[in-house]
Amino acid sequence: MNADVPLLSVTGLEVSFASRRDTVRAVRGVSFEIGRGQIVAIVGESGSGKSVTARSLVGLAGDNASVRADTLTFDGADLREFSAARWRALRGSRIGFVLQDALGSLDPLRHIGSEIAEPLREHRTVPARSVPGEVLRLLAEVGVPEPDRRARQYSHELSGGLRQRALIASAIAAGPELLIADEPTTALDVTVQRHVLEVLRDRTRDGTAMLLISHDLAVVSELADHVYVMKDGRFVEDGPTRMVLDAPRHPYTRALLAAVPVPGVRALRRPERLAQAGTVLEAKELHKTYRLPGRARLTAADGVSFAVRAGETLGIVGESGSGKTTVGRMLMGLLEPDSGKVEVDGRPWTALRGAGRRAARRRIQMIYQDPLSSLDPRYTARQLLEEPLQVTRTPAAERRRRVAELLDYVGLSADLLGRRARELSGGQRQRLAIARALAGEPDVIVCDEPVSALDVSVQAQVLEVLNRVQARLGVAYVFISHHLGVIYQISDRVVVMNKGEVVESGDVEKVFTAPEHPYTKSLLAAVPRISPEAETIPG
Amino acid sequence: MAGVLTVPAPRDRRAGRLARLLGTRIAASVVVLWAAVTAVFFLLRLMPGNTVDVLLARSQVSPQVRAQVIAAYRLDGSVGTQYLAYLGRVLTGDLGESYVLREPVATAIGQQLPDSLALLAATMVITVVASVVLAILGASRRPWVRSSFTAVESLASSVPPFWLGLLLLTVFSFTLHWFPAIGSGGLPGLVLPSIALAASAVAVVTRVLREGLLHALEEPFVVTARARGTGELAVRFRHVLRHALLPVTTILGWMAGSLIGGAVIVEIVFSRAGIGRLTLSAVQNRDMPVVTGVVLLAAVIFVVVNILVDVLNWIVDPRTRG
Numbered sequence: 001m002n003a004d005v006p007l008l009s010v011t012g013l014e015v016s017f018a019s020r021r022d023t024v025r026a027v028r029g030v031s032f033e034i035g036r037g038q039i040v041a042i043v044g045e046s047g048s049g050k051s052v053t054a055r056s057l058v059g060l061a062g063d064n065a066s067v068r069a070d071t072l073t074f075d076g077a078d079l080r081e082f083s084a085a086r087w088r089a090l091r092g093s094r095i096g097f098v099l100q101d102a103l104g105s106l107d108p109l110r111h112i113g114s115e116i117a118e119p120l121r122e123h124r125t126v127p128a129r130s131v132p133g134e135v136l137r138l139l140a141e142v143g144v145p146e147p148d149r150r151a152r153q154y155s156h157e158l159s160g161g162l163r164q165r166a167l168i169a170s171a172i173a174a175g176p177e178l179l180i181a182d183e184p185t186t187a188l189d190v191t192v193q194r195h196v197l198e199v200l201r202d203r204t205r206d207g208t209a210m211l212l213i214s215h216d217l218a219v220v221s222e223l224a225d226h227v228y229v230m231k232d233g234r235f236v237e238d239g240p241t242r243m244v245l246d247a248p249r250h251p252y253t254r255a256l257l258a259a260v261p262v263p264g265v266r267a268l269r270r271p272e273r274l275a276q277a278g279t280v281l282e283a284k285e286l287h288k289t290y291r292l293p294g295r296a297r298l299t300a301a302d303g304v305s306f307a308v309r310a311g312e313t314l315g316i317v318g319e320s321g322s323g324k325t326t327v328g329r330m331l332m333g334l335l336e337p338d339s340g341k342v343e344v345d346g347r348p349w350t351a352l353r354g355a356g357r358r359a360a361r362r363r364i365q366m367i368y369q370d371p372l373s374s375l376d377p378r379y380t381a382r383q384l385l386e387e388p389l390q391v392t393r394t395p396a397a398e399r400r401r402r403v404a405e406l407l408d409y410v411g412l413s414a415d416l417l418g419r420r421a422r423e424l425s426g427g428q429r430q431r432l433a434i435a436r437a438l439a440g441e442p443d444v445i446v447c448d449e450p451v452s453a454l455d456v457s458v459q460a461q462v463l464e465v466l467n468r469v470q471a472r473l474g475v476a477y478v479f480i481s482h483h484l485g486v487i488y489q490i491s492d493r494v495v496v497m498n499k500g501e502v503v504e505s506g507d508v509e510k511v512f513t514a515p516e517h518p519y520t521k522s523l524l525a526a527v528p529r530i531s532p533e534a535e536t537i538p539g
Numbered sequence: 540m541a542g543v544l545t546v547p548a549p550r551d552r553r554a555g556r557l558a559r560l561l562g563t564r565i566a567a568s569v570v571v572l573w574a575a576v577t578a579v580f581f582l583l584r585l586m587p588g589n590t591v592d593v594l595l596a597r598s599q600v601s602p603q604v605r606a607q608v609i610a611a612y613r614l615d616g617s618v619g620t621q622y623l624a625y626l627g628r629v630l631t632g633d634l635g636e637s638y639v640l641r642e643p644v645a646t647a648i649g650q651q652l653p654d655s656l657a658l659l660a661a662t663m664v665i666t667v668v669a670s671v672v673l674a675i676l677g678a679s680r681r682p683w684v685r686s687s688f689t690a691v692e693s694l695a696s697s698v699p700p701f702w703l704g705l706l707l708l709t710v711f712s713f714t715l716h717w718f719p720a721i722g723s724g725g726l727p728g729l730v731l732p733s734i735a736l737a738a739s740a741v742a743v744v745t746r747v748l749r750e751g752l753l754h755a756l757e758e759p760f761v762v763t764a765r766a767r768g769t770g771e772l773a774v775r776f777r778h779v780l781r782h783a784l785l786p787v788t789t790i791l792g793w794m795a796g797s798l799i800g801g802a803v804i805v806e807i808v809f810s811r812a813g814i815g816r817l818t819l820s821a822v823q824n825r826d827m828p829v830v831t832g833v834v835l836l837a838a839v840i841f842v843v844v845n846i847l848v849d850v851l852n853w854i855v856d857p858r859t860r861g
Binding site (some may be wrong): 055058060088089090091092093096097099100101104105106107108109110118119122123154156167170171173174 | 758759760762763764765766767768769770773777778781782855856857858
């Protein structure tokens with residue numbers, strides 16, 4: 001160990017991917033340093049090149065990647081000259097890597113105990129007979145309760161938070177000096193995210209350095225000492241975290257910060273609500289229980305009641321497993337409640353059959369988190385928009401006019417009509433999904449996590465589109481999300497769900513500023529914030 | 540889906556689930572076998588001519604034997620009585636008497652079964668070893684590796700086993716004299732027939748396995764494994780191979796069927812004793828008791844293989860253990 005050189009030093013890193021048709025330059029000359037025990041973050045949106053940068057540091061940028069750098073040293077050793085065997089000796093033992101998406105990143109066919117044991121055995125960190133004990137110690141260290149039982153479970157049997165902890169345990173098993181964490185908390189609920197961030201922070205207390213890759217500025221502000229803002233393969237700005245977040249110099253950083261939806265800060269101008277709006281959709285005492293393997297039961301909805309008025313947005317907020325998606329499906333009439341009923345314009349779904357039911361369906365539309373899987377991949381944008389119009393036997397000339405109108409509502413260009421969903425960007429896809437939902441002139445659109453998979457800047461645009469459409473057409477939304485900031489931006493009233501129950505509901509300002517239920521309070525407290533007083537660990 | 544609950548699954552609970560899986564599969568298999576027996580029974584009745592003559596297969600027997608057959612199969616009774624009598628005999632393991640071979644069908648099959656099982660076992664071993672090795676070697680992104688493997692696989696899967704058998708015989712027995720050309724004697728005699736039989740199975744399994752490997756190599760957990768410092772061979776054997784096996788287990792059932800069919804031809808080409816040879820001569824002699832016995836045996840093998848496939852799936856993929 002060499003104390004006077006930085007742990008990791010990178011200058012002029014370039015990564016490009018060559019395909020038969022063209023070469024994509026993903027990273028275009030970035031330089032940074034990570035000192036021992038320091039926490040450095042790279043922030044950027046999808047496609048900025050941040051993950052590729054991270055992977056290049058462990059020699060895993062990909063088969064068709066070409067990596068060049070002026071300097072690329074770890075603890076004084078030149079990584080550019082590393083053989084495959086030296087890379088393997090470095091990976092896992094001196095540099096640990098936590099990938100995004102713990103469900104996919106842990107081998108689903110192996111016990112998590114075996115996964116954590118892998119680096120220990122590979123690098124002979126501890127004698128073979130001590131491996132099982134070491135695995136349990138690691139699981140306990142990252143805060144997994146009952147380690148001996150958990151070690152014998154598969155990743156699909158664990159909750160998202162425990163999975164992420166197990167993945168961290170496998171990355172830190174061999175005691176690396178540098179831990180690279182690529183979006184370590186992206187798929188997690190806020191309260192779970194808080195715990196995982198604490199686990200990571202604990203790791204750095206003993207002098208482990210960390211490179212944090214994230215799109216989430218709030219997460220970065222809680223952990224990092226130094227932050228690099230990445231866009232299109234380059235760093236546009238860097239500096240101590242506090243300085244960059246409090247006084248951003250580059251317009252892109254400013255735009256990123258402005259786009260983050262924060263509970264309590266209004267970014268959208270909500271349309272005026274009608275004074276005497278009638279109820280268009282109502283849930284009355286909905287109950288739904290699922291049978292689980294074995295004899296266990298899961299109550300997904302336990303007496304859920306609320307009304308949606310014409311032209312308003314009702315937000316349903318809750319963590320995963322709170323039952324919010326189940327409620328959304330019951331609103332759509334896609335799922336029968338065990339008891340209770342959903343009324344569309346005062347008529348329950350159960351009373352509607354055949355043509356009446358199909359007519360009611362058109363009045364309630366749905367958009368999903370992932371339009372790529374909810375839009376037929378073989379259809380062009382035009383076909384996707386025309387299909388609901390053909391169902392209502394709209395004449396061809398009228399259809400063309402309506403398609404143009406729908407595009408105008410969501411701000412899509414007519415040039416995109418020939419493309420299929422895959423050929424559109426994430427934001428364009430979701431706009432297309434909104435336009436398609438609008439085709440049948442619905443009264444209500446149920447939006448299930450519609451912006452959760454999008455970058456903050458795109459997310460802000462899609463929310464803006466939804467807002468504008470509502471102001472123009474007076475359509476009501478039931479907006480389901482786990483993200484309190486997003487819910488705050490778009491909702492007039494909000495319903496907070498926990499374990500199938502509505503714990504609190506009311507006007508969004510009231511619920512967010514003066515929450516009454518302890519659960520709502522804990523949710524709001526767990527939201528990571530970019531606030532000046534947030535403490536950071538000195539490097 | 541809302542709601543994630545992690546329910547503890549101790550080992551004894553898992554064993555209970557396996558027992559339940561086996562129970563339902565075996566119950567379903569009994570139904571399949573019963574259907575096979577029933578089909579065979581009605582097939583015998585549909586054969587042209589008197590059922591007694593069908594069973595006796597033109598062999599010269601005394602009137603006493605003829606009377607015995609009528610009594611044993613209750614051919615003087617109603618269809619219902621005959622059916623129940625037949626079902627009862629099959630249930631007690633009595634597959635009847637071959638009047639051509641002048642011995643019980645069960646004995647005839649029992650004598651030939653070991654040779655066929657040896658051939659099938661050798662074929663299975665070759666298939667498993669060769670496909671795993673070839674698939675791991677061929678699971679490469681390089682276009683020329685992929686296309687050459689694909690070409691060889693297409694060729695191997697489209698060559699009929701009898702032609703390949705003749706080719707192997709010409710080269711390795713008649714020209715090089717490495718392996719015996721005929722007979723069932725010992726291991727050397729097994730080599731050529733099992734290669735001839737395994738070739739197309741190896742081609743198909745290798746292709747499925749190789750595509751499975753390439754697919755699994757793209758999964759994020761592979762990057763994680765590499766990021767732990769795991770070597771390429773370990774990544775393939777420890778992580779990826781098991782994932783690639785999942786699609787293979789589903790074609791195993793089909794493979795068992797095609798191997799039984801192929802075995803008949805290969806046994807003839809290599810002049811081996813075995814069920815295939817027995818079946819062929821039984822068909823030529825219209826020896827219906829033997830033919831029906833073989834049909835029932837094939838049904839049993841097929842059912843057993845499918846149960847084994849389910850168990851294999853259960854072992855390989857913990858996610859199916861619901």
